[in-house]
Amino acid sequence: MGMEDKDSRWFDVDFVPDDYIFSQEDRPQNLDVPVSDSIPVIDLGKSMAVNGRIQPVEAILTASKEFGFFQVINHGVPEKITADAMDVFKEFFDLPSKETIEYVPRTKGWIYTSTDNTKVGVHLWRENVKHLCHPLEECVQLWPNKPARYQEVIAAYILEIQKLSSRILEMICEGLGLEPGYFKGTSEVQLLSSNFYPPCPDPSLTLGILSHQDPSLITLVYQGNSPGLQVLKDGHWINVGAVPNAFVVNIGNQLEIISNGKFRSMDHRVVTSPHETRISIATFVNPSLDCIVEPAKVLVNESEPSRYQARRYKDYVHRNKAFGDHTVTIQNAMISES
Numbered sequence: 001m002g003m004e005d006k007d008s009r010w011f012d013v014d015f016v017p018d019d020y021i022f023s024q025e026d027r028p029q030n031l032d033v034p035v036s037d038s039i040p041v042i043d044l045g046k047s048m049a050v051n052g053r054i055q056p057v058e059a060i061l062t063a064s065k066e067f068g069f070f071q072v073i074n075h076g077v078p079e080k081i082t083a084d085a086m087d088v089f090k091e092f093f094d095l096p097s098k099e100t101i102e103y104v105p106r107t108k109g110w111i112y113t114s115t116d117n118t119k120v121g122v123h124l125w126r127e128n129v130k131h132l133c134h135p136l137e138e139c140v141q142l143w144p145n146k147p148a149r150y151q152e153v154i155a156a157y158i159l160e161i162q163k164l165s166s167r168i169l170e171m172i173c174e175g176l177g178l179e180p181g182y183f184k185g186t187s188e189v190q191l192l193s194s195n196f197y198p199p200c201p202d203p204s205l206t207l208g209i210l211s212h213q214d215p216s217l218i219t220l221v222y223q224g225n226s227p228g229l230q231v232l233k234d235g236h237w238i239n240v241g242a243v244p245n246a247f248v249v250n251i252g253n254q255l256e257i258i259s260n261g262k263f264r265s266m267d268h269r270v271v272t273s274p275h276e277t278r279i280s281i282a283t284f285v286n287p288s289l290d291c292i293v294e295p296a297k298v299l300v301n302e303s304e305p306s307r308y309q310a311r312r313y314k315d316y317v318h319r320n321k322a323f324g325d326h327t328v329t330i331q332n333a334m335i336s337e338s
């Protein structure tokens, strides 16, 4: 037994503390069994015509129907931008001082947690920072200012994500047969959520994020080169493999509704690793709060009746506690902006 190290952090432990141990049913099962890495990887740089359709469009359509998940490469986001953003979050999570800022109770600003509790009363094996991103000019100044280049670097990152997500949504329009620009004006990168998952002494007992679906239109995740993200497909958890410089794209609940169920919003979670640290940057592209979300008219007909009720996005967020424990804080901040 040694003296308590003043610099040690919550995850510097030899055994998983009891309040991080999930019950049997929530725990990751069969971590030793190899799981396939079969989420489609789509090259956005290739635009061959296949059967009269541009290739990435067809691939996105198929992946969104089957997996609700895909990765994109040759996406046009400069490597410098993603590398800088990852460095900034690495530095942010390494800051010793933020350990004292459990929660920033401001209507605008940012929320940091290192010991989130879950609905089942067990802590996640992660630290997390969240903030709004839209309108960008108003949000930027409320973001963390340590490290000093946080605001500048992350603003540049968000601008790129806005461009890439608009491009992907435009391809989705084409694939689904929606009019061009269908999502324009109501598909902003509203929220960023970055996660730090440190190595864990026993990954079979813990989770980085519990199984959930995203309440967004689409979510873009940059996961560096680290594993951990898993998707539930046909009753099996499959890995979203680490593909260098790729973005993971996942279909959120709102796009499932708009597609009238053609696309699927899938359960996903993050498992921990005994050796590797995972840092991820998730960006949620959401409809505006006042947007009425319903199946697109062109996708509803006699043989395919509407499968979802029209709902204001605001009400959806509220009813589903879509942003977790901080839903009300985040929603209030969004309302005061619009």
Ligand SMILES: O=C(O)CCC(=O)C(=O)O
Residues within 6 Å of the ligand: 193, 195, 209, 214, 221, 223, 229, 268, 269, 270, 280, 282
């Ligand atoms: O760390 C990840 O990749 C998972 C992020 C995620 O699923 C979320 O924030 O909704």
Ligand SMILES: [Fe+2]
Residues within 6 Å of the ligand: 212, 213, 214, 219, 268
């Ligand atoms: Fe998610």
